Amino acid sequence: IAKEVAKLLEMKAQLGGEEGKHKFVLKTPKGTRDYSPKQMAIRERVFTAIINCFKRHGAEVIDTPVFELKETLTGKYGEDSKLIYDLKDQGGELLSLRYDLTVPFARYLAMNKITNIKRYHIAKVYRRDNPAMTRGRYREFYQCDFDIAGQFDPMIPDAECLKIVHEILSDLQLGDFLIKVNDRRILDGMFAVCGVPDSKFRTICSSVDKLDKVPWEEVKNEMVGEKGLSPEAADRIGEYVQLHGGLDLIEQLLQDPKLSQNKLAKEGLGDMKLLFEYLTLFGITGKISFDLSLARGLDYYTGVIYEAVLLQQQNDHVEDPVSVGSVAGGGRYDGLVGMFDPKGRKVPCVGVSIGIERIFSILEQRVEASEEKIRTTETQVLVASAQKKLLEERLKLISELWDAGIKAEILYKKNPKLLNQLQYCEETGIPLVAIVGEQELKDGVVKLRDVATREEVNIRRENLIEEIRMRTSQL
Amino acid sequence: IAKEVAKLLEMKAQLGGEEGKHKFVLKTPKGTRDYSPKQMAIRERVFTAIINCFKRHGAEVIDTPVFELKETLTGKYGEDSKLIYDLKDQGGELLSLRYDLTVPFARYLAMNKITNIKRYHIAKVYRRDNPAMTRGRYREFYQCDFDIAGQFDPMIPDAECLKIVHEILSDLQLGDFLIKVNDRRILDGMFAVCGVPDSKFRTICSSVDKLDKVPWEEVKNEMVGEKGLSPEAADRIGEYVQLHGGLDLIEQLLQDPKLSQNKLAKEGLGDMKLLFEYLTLFGITGKISFDLSLARGLDYYTGVIYEAVLLQQQNDHVEDPVSVGSVAGGGRYDGLVGMFDPKGRKVPCVGVSIGIERIFSILEQRVEASEEKIRTTETQVLVASAQKKLLEERLKLISELWDAGIKAEILYKKNPKLLNQLQYCEETGIPLVAIVGEQELKDGVVKLRDVATREEVNIRRENLIEEIRMRTSQL
Numbered sequence: 001i002a003k004e005v006a007k008l009l010e011m012k013a014q015l016g017g018e019e020g021k022h023k024f025v026l027k028t029p030k031g032t033r034d035y036s037p038k039q040m041a042i043r044e045r046v047f048t049a050i051i052n053c054f055k056r057h058g059a060e061v062i063d064t065p066v067f068e069l070k071e072t073l074t075g076k077y078g079e080d081s082k083l084i085y086d087l088k089d090q091g092g093e094l095l096s097l098r099y100d101l102t103v104p105f106a107r108y109l110a111m112n113k114i115t116n117i118k119r120y121h122i123a124k125v126y127r128r129d130n131p132a133m134t135r136g137r138y139r140e141f142y143q144c145d146f147d148i149a150g151q152f153d154p155m156i157p158d159a160e161c162l163k164i165v166h167e168i169l170s171d172l173q174l175g176d177f178l179i180k181v182n183d184r185r186i187l188d189g190m191f192a193v194c195g196v197p198d199s200k201f202r203t204i205c206s207s208v209d210k211l212d213k214v215p216w217e218e219v220k221n222e223m224v225g226e227k228g229l230s231p232e233a234a235d236r237i238g239e240y241v242q243l244h245g246g247l248d249l250i251e252q253l254l255q256d257p258k259l260s261q262n263k264l265a266k267e268g269l270g271d272m273k274l275l276f277e278y279l280t281l282f283g284i285t286g287k288i289s290f291d292l293s294l295a296r297g298l299d300y301y302t303g304v305i306y307e308a309v310l311l312q313q314q315n316d317h318v319e320d321p322v323s324v325g326s327v328a329g330g331g332r333y334d335g336l337v338g339m340f341d342p343k344g345r346k347v348p349c350v351g352v353s354i355g356i357e358r359i360f361s362i363l364e365q366r367v368e369a370s371e372e373k374i375r376t377t378e379t380q381v382l383v384a385s386a387q388k389k390l391l392e393e394r395l396k397l398i399s400e401l402w403d404a405g406i407k408a409e410i411l412y413k414k415n416p417k418l419l420n421q422l423q424y425c426e427e428t429g430i431p432l433v434a435i436v437g438e439q440e441l442k443d444g445v446v447k448l449r450d451v452a453t454r455e456e457v458n459i460r461r462e463n464l465i466e467e468i469r470m471r472t473s474q475l
Numbered sequence: 476i477a478k479e480v481a482k483l484l485e486m487k488a489q490l491g492g493e494e495g496k497h498k499f500v501l502k503t504p505k506g507t508r509d510y511s512p513k514q515m516a517i518r519e520r521v522f523t524a525i526i527n528c529f530k531r532h533g534a535e536v537i538d539t540p541v542f543e544l545k546e547t548l549t550g551k552y553g554e555d556s557k558l559i560y561d562l563k564d565q566g567g568e569l570l571s572l573r574y575d576l577t578v579p580f581a582r583y584l585a586m587n588k589i590t591n592i593k594r595y596h597i598a599k600v601y602r603r604d605n606p607a608m609t610r611g612r613y614r615e616f617y618q619c620d621f622d623i624a625g626q627f628d629p630m631i632p633d634a635e636c637l638k639i640v641h642e643i644l645s646d647l648q649l650g651d652f653l654i655k656v657n658d659r660r661i662l663d664g665m666f667a668v669c670g671v672p673d674s675k676f677r678t679i680c681s682s683v684d685k686l687d688k689v690p691w692e693e694v695k696n697e698m699v700g701e702k703g704l705s706p707e708a709a710d711r712i713g714e715y716v717q718l719h720g721g722l723d724l725i726e727q728l729l730q731d732p733k734l735s736q737n738k739l740a741k742e743g744l745g746d747m748k749l750l751f752e753y754l755t756l757f758g759i760t761g762k763i764s765f766d767l768s769l770a771r772g773l774d775y776y777t778g779v780i781y782e783a784v785l786l787q788q789q790n791d792h793v794e795d796p797v798s799v800g801s802v803a804g805g806g807r808y809d810g811l812v813g814m815f816d817p818k819g820r821k822v823p824c825v826g827v828s829i830g831i832e833r834i835f836s837i838l839e840q841r842v843e844a845s846e847e848k849i850r851t852t853e854t855q856v857l858v859a860s861a862q863k864k865l866l867e868e869r870l871k872l873i874s875e876l877w878d879a880g881i882k883a884e885i886l887y888k889k890n891p892k893l894l895n896q897l898q899y900c901e902e903t904g905i906p907l908v909a910i911v912g913e914q915e916l917k918d919g920v921v922k923l924r925d926v927a928t929r930e931e932v933n934i935r936r937e938n939l940i941e942e943i944r945m946r947t948s949q950l
Contacts (some may be wrong), residue, residue: 024546026586026815028539029570034583037535039771056877057855058884059514064503065615066541066599071499082667086571088561090603095504095543098560108509111501119512124541128565140540152887158865160887218737281870340501379533391631402531402642409533410629412635451746 026143031131031139037376042363045357047122050144050354052165054120059146062119064104070094076103076336078299079206083127098125101145102300102333102351109149110340115347116150135325136361147351149337155271158233158304158332159263159278161352165308165328166284168354174327174362176311179287180244182294183272184331186253189265190292193258194236196229197200202299203227208241209295212309216241247276268303275304291433296331303332304350310362328354375429380407380472382430384421386437386447393414393436397446401434404465408434425451432468484548506606506614512851516630517838518831522597524646525619525829528639529595536694537594539579541601545569548695551578551811553774554681558602572601576620577775577808577826584624586819590822591625611836622826624812625874630746633779634753636827639672640783640803641759643829649802649837651786655719658747659776659806664740668733669711671704677701677774679853683716687784687800691716722751728772742777743868750779773804776808779825785837803829850904855947857905859896861912861922866890868911872921876909879940883909889917900926907943 028034035043054061073084073096085097093211098104101121105218109117117198122144131139148166164386169177187208191201201273216238223229223237243249250273259265272290281284307330318320330352337347367374383398391414401408409430411421418435425433435447435456445458459467503509529536547774548559549569559571570597573579576596584592597619606614621639623632637654644652662683666676682697691713698704698712718724724750734740747765754760772782783803805827812822842849858873860866866889876883886896893910900908910922910931920933923942933940 015781025544026582026817027544028586029542029544029568032540032542034540034587035538036587037537037592040536040538043538055853056880056882058852058882060851061515062512063510063515065507065509066601067497067504067507067615069502069504086563086565088563090561092603093504107501111503112509112511126541142540150887153889156870156885156887156889159870161873228510228789243510278870282874293742342501376535377533378530392756395631395634395753399638399757402638405531407531407533410631412623412625412631414628 001114012181015059024157029139031129031133033133033138038374041362041374041376042367043360046356046359046363047144050356051120051122053168054144056167057118057146057160058162059120061120062105062108062120062121064098064101064108066099066124068104068107068474069247070096072107073099073103074098076298076300076339078202078297079308080127083129085126085128087365096198098123099127100125100298101143101353102147102298103336105145105149105351106333106336106349107145107340109337109347109349114149117432118146118148120144120146134353136358136362138357142356144356145351146354148348149349151348155274155278155304157280158230158271158350159275161330161350162275162279162288162306163282163284165306165330165352165354166282168306169310169327172359172363174310174359177287177308177327178289178311179308179328180289180291180294181272181275181306182291183304185264185268185303185441186259186272186292187295189259189262190237190240191467193262193265194240195233196237200227200229204229204237205295206297208237208293209297211241211293213296215399241293244289244293245288246285246288249290254259262356271304293462296329296370300333300336301331302334305329305331306352323343325358326355328352373429377409377428377430378407379409379410379428379430381407381432381434381468382421382425383410384418384433384435385416386418386435386440388415390438391437393441397434397436401465401468406465406468422449422451432471434464434468504614505610506604508613512838513849514835516851517842521647521831521834521838522619525643525831526595526597529619529621529648531642532593532621532635534554534593536579537583537596538598539573539576539583539596541599542570542572542577544583545571547571547582547815548578551773551775551814553677553772555602555772558604560601560950573598574602575600575773576618576828577622577773578621578811580622580624580826581808581811581822581824582815584812584822584824589624591620593623595619595621598854605901609836610832611830613832617831619829619831620826621829622824624822624824626823630749630753630779633746634750634757634826636805637750637754637763637781638757638759638827640781640827640829640936641757641762644783644785644802647834647838648750649834649866652762652783653764654781654783654803654804655764655769655787656747656750656767656779656781657766658743658779660739660743660778661734661747661767661870662688662770664734664737664743665712665715667919668737668740669715670708670714674700677868679704679712680770683768684772685714686716686768686770691850693859714767719764719768721760721763721765722748722755725751739806746779771804775808776806777809780804780806782826800833801830802833803827848904852884852903852905853882854903854904854905854911856884856943857885857896858885859893859898859908859910860891861893861910863890865911865913868916872909872911876940876943879942881943892936897924897926906947909939909943 077099084099087095101123124140125143126140131137165179188201191204196204204223207219208220220234223234224231249308250269253259254269279288287329294307294359307326309326332350334348338344383394385394394410398408398410433449440447444461445455446461446464448459449456552574559574562570599615600618601615606612630741662680663676666679671679679698682694685694695709698709699706725744728734729744754763769782784801790888791856807823809823809824813819852934858869860869869885873885908924915922919936921936921939922931923934924931
């Protein structure tokens with residue numbers, strides 16, 4: 001009966017007209033989420049590792065607005081353009097939320113006539129995709145981008161981008177990973193020698209891009225059925241895209257009777273060889289695979305492309321391991337800035353984007369599993385009182401501590417119980433309690449308690465700040 | 476002639492049909508801007524000061540999505556609701572960009588049934604207002620919010636919020652400032668005893684809120700002409716709103732024959748007295764003014780309200796001082812969370828929002844005026860070569876440095892000139908150069924050059940990392 005009543009009440013609430021004040025759904029928009037203090041603590045760890053790496057490589061930092069003129073984003077994302085969020089036309093300019101940080105970066109370079117910069121940018125981007133939140137796929141998500149713009153000698157900046165991916169994924173200890181590398185020019189050359197008409201390069205490239213998710217047969221069906229490619233051409237592509245390896249494969253393809261005749265492919269293979277030489281000097285070829293099936297969906301790439309995938313869950317005691325895909329990707333886009341320049345002046349660029357959300361999912365799950373206690377504040381000391389009527393004294397003392405730069409809290413009660421104050425420290429991990437009492441006030445001291453050991457010692461008021469600093473300096 | 480040709484070409488470009496590829500305007504949306512690396516460096520300084528203060532007071536941190544369900548924002552902002560950015564209806568939920576961080580915070584509390592939290596949130600908010608960018612008024616701007624939610628003893632959290640404003644504005648050295656304080660209950664009581672009908676409280680409150688920008692006569696005209704208040708009631712309000720002071724004024728109003736008869740006003744004045752007692756213990760009453768003209772526009776305030784203004788430009792050698800208004804504001808909003816709770820359960824809240832953009836405008840202008848050189852990277856050492864054909868050696872060395880956590884750069888050229896490499900250090904403020912040359916390679920050393928003093932010394936390769944760490948540890 002209770003159940004039925006509840007149901008009826010719910011139905012009534014749903015039917016209730018204007019007077020049903022609270023009938024709206026209490027939620028965040030589809031594909032988005034809040035970050036709790038605990039999640040923020042994990043997020044900060046990831047950001048710190050990434051920012052440290054970007055700074056280690058000498059990058060500056062910029063920021064751009066969350067929305068751009070709609071036309072700034074038009075024609076940059078190929079088939080993915082349908083996923084762009086538009087703002088409502090409320091009079092004035094037509095605006096869209098940024099879809100990535102690369103196009104705003106190119107717009108920034110063209111607008112400010114910058115021909116040479118190494119910068120990072122960490123910000124949220126927006127895609128009206130089908131969210132799969134347990135696997136870290138959201139409609140609002142962070143990208144952490146590092147890009148090098150400028151006319152430089154071949155493959156030196158490109159190699160540095162791969163070194164950065166290697167450093168970050170190693171530093172975050174996400175388990176084994178692999179960085180797949182390819183080149184748009186090798187892909188285009190391959191398409192040409194396989195008999196794909198020029199006009200179909202981009203769309204066939206989009207099909208190849210799906211190979212990490214669906215089997216070859218399905219991709220072939222799409223190429224032949226939907227996109228009108230001849231089955232023979234598709235089969236020829238099928239042979240190439242199963243190839244992956246290192247310097248040996250590059251050498252082999254440079255000898256390939258068909259590919260070696262194609263100018264684009266030859267250029268791409270030559271640069272790939274140079275890239276692998278630099279990666280050898282960096283000592284990271286062990287985790288790099290030259291992979292002809294890697295295509296990357298976005299339209300704007302013109303040279304080297306890469307994508308990092310996690311190979312397996314390192315953490316064995318996670319019961320339901322999240323299946324994560326790519327955690328970083330990028331490549332060279334030498335034409336994008338020119339699309340914004342009134343005179344079409346090009347600025348060669350290469351960059352990498354770290355996908356935080358998937359990494360964050362893994363780390364969050366790992367913290368859950370390990371039952372590691374994460375502090376969400378940095379408070380060093382709670383100012384407490386042993387008796388009633390000491391609020392004024394607590395306020396005076398905490399004010400002194402704040403002014404000296406000590407991280408301190410009080411309970412917002414006039415007469416809190418000492419036990420409650422101590423419990424608050426246990427729960428939140430505050431290491432010290434500064435207790436004021438009537439006797440202590442008379443003696444000019446404060447009782448300083450170590451929460452972990454429960455040891456208490458009287459400290460002269462004038463030495464308290466120094467003592468707290470000393471005791472918490474390892475934090 | 477050249478000018479005319481340019482004009483004609485521009486006109487042609489504007490007229491040019493579909494083939495005019497680059498006819499779009501290269502800009503950020505109205506009321507928004509990019510941040511350059513130099514601006515980011517200044518922004519980071521401000522954020523660091525603010526975050527340090529919030530952490531000093533024991534706050535956790537949360538994050539929420541940039542957009543909310545449209546209905547989440549409905550009915551929260553009174554007359555300002557027209558400034559909300561809506562997203563286009565592309566199928567699915569109706570969404571709006573957040574207008575502040577307070578409503579999302581209240582939604583977060585209700586959704587997660589949190590009754591007790593102290594948190595900060597630093598993020599961008601969006602208002603379709605008339606931008607005045609030189610004065611730091613943008614359509615996309617940062618808010619830095621600190622709020623305390625929970626059922627506590629009166630005015631203790633409220634006093635801490637004011638202490639925080641005082642700490643941050645002192646720390647940022649923005650010159651003299653004043654924090655105006657009032658209470659919505661005192662305002663409502665005052666309206667009642669002046670003869671304002673209940674139904675007009677909110678709209679008359681909006682009029683009073685304009686007093687910091689327009690003279691009393693104009694505000695009175697709006698009250699009487701537009702809002703239909705009697706001239707006598709308006710005049711009575713006019714007498715009250717010119718009052719400002721400290722504890723003495725509070726005592727005087729507690730004796731005021733009309734106000735003291737009003738229950739709301741009496742409650743508000745009692746709490747105001749308590750607040751000033753706590754602020755006296757914090758030693759900050761010197762910069763606090765109880766000001767009956769302070770109203771604050773937003774609908775959701777229920778108790779104490781406050782706003783900090785800068786009194787003048789401290790920096791005399793700025794030629795064209797920016798005129799800045801309020802740099803922080805906030806108050807108590809005890810009913811907002813209840814608006815989201817299905818059962819209307821209230822969670823009392825008080826908070827403060829620091830307006831970064833105006834502060835940032837002032838600091839940016841000050842940096843410009845002082846010609847202070849701001850580094851935009853943290854690079855410790857440039858890996859350079861003295862002769863040609865040493866790219867491989869440079870890559871090997873820099874890889875070692877990166878792996879040891881040293882912040883290092885190279886020029887992306889196969890054979891850069893030593894002079895160019897040294898100039899790059901001068902321009903970007905890199906303090907050290909590690910030079911590899913043929914002789915040094917043979918001897919197993921690297922030449923370490925101090926950019927400022929031009930002193931060079933050979934360091935054994937195995938000691939290089941330690942030497943760089945030692946020399947740059949003060950950075």
